Amino acid sequence: MWALRRASLPLSFPLASRNQAFNIGTSRVCCANLELPMTDRHEDVCFFESCKSLSDECLPSKRLYHTTCVSWNFSMDKHSLSSQAGAKSNGEEDDLEDGFSELETPSSVEAIPEINGNDENIDELISEPELSEVDEEVEVSQHELELSETETDPSDKISRKKRNPLALYKAILAFPGFSVHGALDKWVEEGNEINRTQISMALLNFRRRQMFGRALQLSEWLEEHKKIEFNERDYATRLGLIAKVRGLQRAENYLEKIPKSFRGEVMYQTLLAYCVSTSNMKKAEEVFNKMKDLEFSVTAFTCNQLLLLYKRLDKKKIPAVLLLMEKEDVKPTAFTYKVLIDTKGQSNDITGMERVYETMKVEGIEPEISTKATLARHYAAGGLKEKAEAVLKDMESGSLKQNRWACQSLLPLYAELGNANEVRRVWKVCESNPLFVECLAAIEAWGKLKKIEEAEAVFDKMLKSGKKLSSKHYSVMLNVYANNKMLDKGKDLVKRMADNDCEIGPLTWDALVKLYVEAGEVGRADSILQKAAQNNQKKPMFTSYMTILEQYSQKGDIHNSEKIFHSMRQAGYTPHLRQFQSLIQAYVNAKAPAYGIWERMKADNIFPNKSALAQLAQVDPFKKTAVSDLFD
Template sequence: MWALRRRVSLALRKQGFSIGTSHACCANLELSITYIQDTPSFLESPQSVSYGYLPSKRLYYTTDVLSNFSIDRRSLSSQAGTKSSGEEDDLEDGFSELETPPTAEAIQVSNTNDENEDELISGPEVSDDEEDIEPSQNELELSETESDPNEKRSPRKRDVSALFKAILEFPGLSVHSALDKWVKEGNDLSRAEISLAMLNLRRRRMFGRALQLSEWLEAHKQIEFTERDYASRLDLISKIRGLQKAEKYVEMIPQSFRGEVIYRTLLANCVAANNLKKAEDIFNKMKDLEFPVTSFTCNQLLLLYKRLDKKKIADVLLFMEKENVKPTAFTYKLLIDTKGQSNDIAGMEQVYETMKTEGIEPDITVKAIMAKHYASGGLKEKAEVLLKEMEGGNLKENRWACRTLLPLYAELGQVDEVGRVWKVCVSNPRVEECLAAIEAWGKLNKIEEAEAVFDKMLKTWKRLSSRQYAVLLKVYTNHKMLAKGKDLVKHMADSNCEIGPLIWDALVKLYVETGEVEKADSILQKAAGKNQKKPMFSSYMAIMDQYSRRGDIHNSEKIFYRMRQVGYTARLRQFQSLVQAYINAKAPAYGIWERMKSDNIFPSKALLGQLTQVDPFKKTAVSDLLD
């Protein structure tokens, strides 16, 4: 850890950042401000902080004045396995497959009726730039054992549970009735069968049915619940019904089972929901319960602060060093991506070298992250070197790399290379390869080629999910092809494909891009009014930003209020857009400081500049004369 902090500290000194002598050695990740769509990144702290006189028992994160976040040596949850492969594993005991933390694509959806709780995806609340690293967090899996991050697993046919098939084939969506019938017919209901069925449901994102299965098992006392079973149920409740219901469920769990696995599961869901306050509250609760320090919890904090408050990354690194918590492969991935997002290529390369020095061989995900940042930084040759390394000399033998290579070659504008990689896949494509190809052709403005891949998907698979439709819809959005986008959504409806938050988001952005913000607003309002699923944060922000550019204070405030109504806590990003609406309208913003304070939002340097412009009591040369 010392090597990691030492190697990247020089770059930060050049940025002129200092928060105290004892803290400076690990402030290597304090980054200059970057705005990535919906994710706010704060600038410098309003005051310098010295850690030289902090009590040894407790480390206060005082870089955010409004945060009461604290750590001591007892404050982190259990060790998590670190896996670098994108493939899921069959996990061994009981409900352990349910220990996987929620992904960025699986933010919880509140106020959902049981009959509509199938395959719920609220979409990422993080930026598209973060999707390379965050949607698949098997690296943060909540398993007891830690696997070799460099282990390569061969493709294999996944087992399908007979119970799972029975649940799917039963008329309607009532899992309880399907289970009653299953037991009545004398079928096996062993823990192994239940575990496999639950795994099948989760892999297909059928979280609503998985929750019904868990509820039925507990109600009928078919198995003796363990801490992991309760954690599984907690994770599903959080995904489907929201964090508030999940917290209430924790209170219902027997005290003897309310251990480390329970709280780290809740913490992971808070992080997935980007709920900074709740995550820090859970963290401090774990401290009070004297759980041991682990890399899993530290990685969760790094992930959260990477999205919302990069200043605190250095504090987590310092704490990890003090507690002798070794960085994992996922830790390095987060740090490399953070450096890349701030355009600190030298710092990114230093972290990469430190990772190798520490004996962790960078996998394809790390190389993909670096290649993407090289490409966006104009370092084409460096990106190409990494891409060739990822190919491994024989792309047919390394077929698993194709889905990663396709969008990266497109990022470099290399049409021939995208065609070459796709040729390896086209005779027998996999779903993820098709989605990557559609994205790649879209980036290269090859709309017909993207549509051809989608048509091949329609012919190959009986039914496509809304996520798969959303990829092509995003291509249409990026090219402002409104008519084609509307036709695609109609095709979805005709195919009885569920139209949920991902599609709403794509439609909203499609109408916004074509200048029809009122239509986008209407679509989102109708979607939210159904009270089944929670629209994505980025959907609201796309509309709010457009109103803000117009200087439309009324509608900007309306969107701000509606976001709160559906359950989104206030963020810096929302206030930035709202204040900009007042600036563009050349109107004072009365009470804005008080509103931010009540929401525990501390302004960044950029927002401070905006607030100065809308301060109704600011002094001018004329006002001084009149006073």
């Protein structure tokens, strides 16, 4: 029996406002107290009607439909789900957070038989950066490194390299320039072997450090030189990297070249994960339908990806996915509950969030640290300090030294509660031998508490570690300067990045944009973003564009708002509701009519919620007024 169905607790999700909600009564999910948005086209305006109950006929099929009409229907005749166009967004309003564009495809599609985790962890590696405060880095234990570095037998040099799982990765990094092919050719010429463990660790580290181009070169070289026999997951690795580096169209072209015997479910899971990572709702649903056409079974992985997508872009569809899971007898995983808990928290439904959390435990699924961190974060955001502190103490489980892995979550959460003493206590546990993820969490925490010197001290500790820092590491410190409006220090840090040959990429651009915006220099931020978009192969993050668009919108600057809106489309970000709302607000603030804005929304298959309808009414060039009636 499905866990959420058994629970006698309602799951409610908001529509256009908090006063409008639809509930899934889990005593009988498919028909009890279910209110779903139905739309009626009348004079080009969408109105919501509620459907109090659905019979079994109304249960969605395993197929998703993306249509050109501006409606979202549960059709008795078609048994289908239809959607509006999705696009990348961020923020609490539309449920996306910074860094979402950097999400990765599942590690299960990597060729990593030696270190591959269980299937339930696949979702974590795709989506965890959005649900946790800091991405987790892949690091080999200190003991393992010491063993590989203290070998004393000179004749065992090649054997040492073979045993050290990071040897190949380090050799590629150390090779002059950026030619991965050259590094690999040299590696083989020196008599070194290439095994799957080394390949796995190299790919994993490249991906974690966002060096997707190098990871793709490694995969290309392996296929070209046939150093390993490619299996389905190896092809899927290549497919995901092509999508990440060269775009979805190139990935789909490569898919057609893969031998049919290897064109299985993992391939389409990879494409689905990529579409979710880029918030491409239309394409994600197309991939889902393709999987249905190929008669792949509906899995927890697939449903979890849809839940994650809809949490960010269209919460109204979450109940439909839950219904689908029940109909197909798909058991919710820990990640399913985590997404639902986060959705509830973002909707300020603390009672609902607690019910989902309790249901999770009743069903025998032990909440992980990241799930508890999500719970505590929403308690803190809701001003429930005592409840948040109770969860944090539970995360510590008595002894932090024995539960060291909790520190990276505890640091920013204690800072969220404004408790500097607790941040200092937790950091003291890590300070003598910190991992980079703990350092980043500490920098973030001290930044939230506006203790800049403490944050800088931790950053200097990272610099002195002897390890090369990536743009991600610098960006955390850069964001601290941005949040505290320290423009000069931020500029100096970027110069230091360049001096240390650190790649200046999307994360850095995003932090720079925020830095200049917080300093009141929106035009300068705009200029940096436009240059970054024109002169680099990588596209800027969605959040970078939205930060500037919202600033122009607040000023009522229609010209520049339209320019940024157009730039986002050029960069490949399909418009969705939040972008249009920011654009419309520019017209509202400028007290100017927005000719054709409704037609533009319909062309992108987007329909307004309650607040957007109110905005549209304000900028309607043909609206009736007392004066206009007199002249008519």
